[in-house]
Amino acid sequence: MKLAAIGRFDIAVKLIHRxxxxxxxxxxxxxxIKTLRPLHREILGYRPPSGQLPSTSGILSTRSAQAMASVMAALYQSAGGDGIYRQIDMEALLAAHDLYLELSKSVILRVSSDKPLDITQAWxxxxxxQTGAVYSKCCSHCRIRYLCAVACRLPxxxxxCALRKRDM
Ligand SMILES: [Zn+2]
Known part of the structure; x- marks a missing residue:
């Protein structure tokens, strides 16, 4: 096996673990994927889940989920810089997701009943x-940057601001 191939398998093992x-x-x-399936079973001890990947409209289905996804996106944007609009920066994504999980444990989960986003949803x-199917906007009222999806049933x-209004 060539060195580059070993490197690819190394990354695959790391991502399967995640x-x-x-x-x-x-x-x-x-x-x-046929090569990866037995690897998955060996690493995690169970068959890999199949079926459709989650969609952003599913991920952004509630206001609190939208708020959590906005945190994840902001961490990713700050780790990856403008390069993330050209291609997915896997290293920045993993670093941002680690930080996001730490934050969710200590802060976000206290205000939200949603499960934190997993690495698949973050990807x-x-x-x-990168494709522009989601974009971030800046709130003119509270000034945070938040995530919106082109195909999403939320306004x-x-x-x-929406959560604040609801809680009042
Ligand atoms: Zn706001």
Whole structure:
């Protein structure tokens, strides 16, 4: 096996450990999914889940989910810079997701009943930021940057302001 191939397998093992869906691991590493399936079973001890990948409209289905996705996107944008609009920056995404999980444990989960975004959902957001299917806007009232999806049933307005109004 060539060194570059070993490097690809190294990344695949790391991503499988993180719980990234195999179709995405295959896309990122260029390793065929048929090769990855037994690897997944060996690493995690169970069959990889199949079925459709989550969609951003599903991820952004409630105001609190939109607020949490906005935190994840902001961390990713600050880790990856403008390069994330040209291609998905996997290293920045993993670093941002680590930080996001730490934050969710200590802060976000106290104000939200949603489960924190997993690495697959974080990757979907990163992909859709790159394609423009999701975009961030700045709230003129509370000044935070928040995430909106082109195809989403929520109105494209600030989740924090919407949650505040709801709680009043
Ligand atoms: Zn606002």
């Amino acid at each position: 719980g990234l869906r195999l179709s995405i691991v295959s896309h990122v590493t260029g390793i065929h 979907i957001i990163a992909r859709d930021i 494209p307005s600030c989740p924090i």
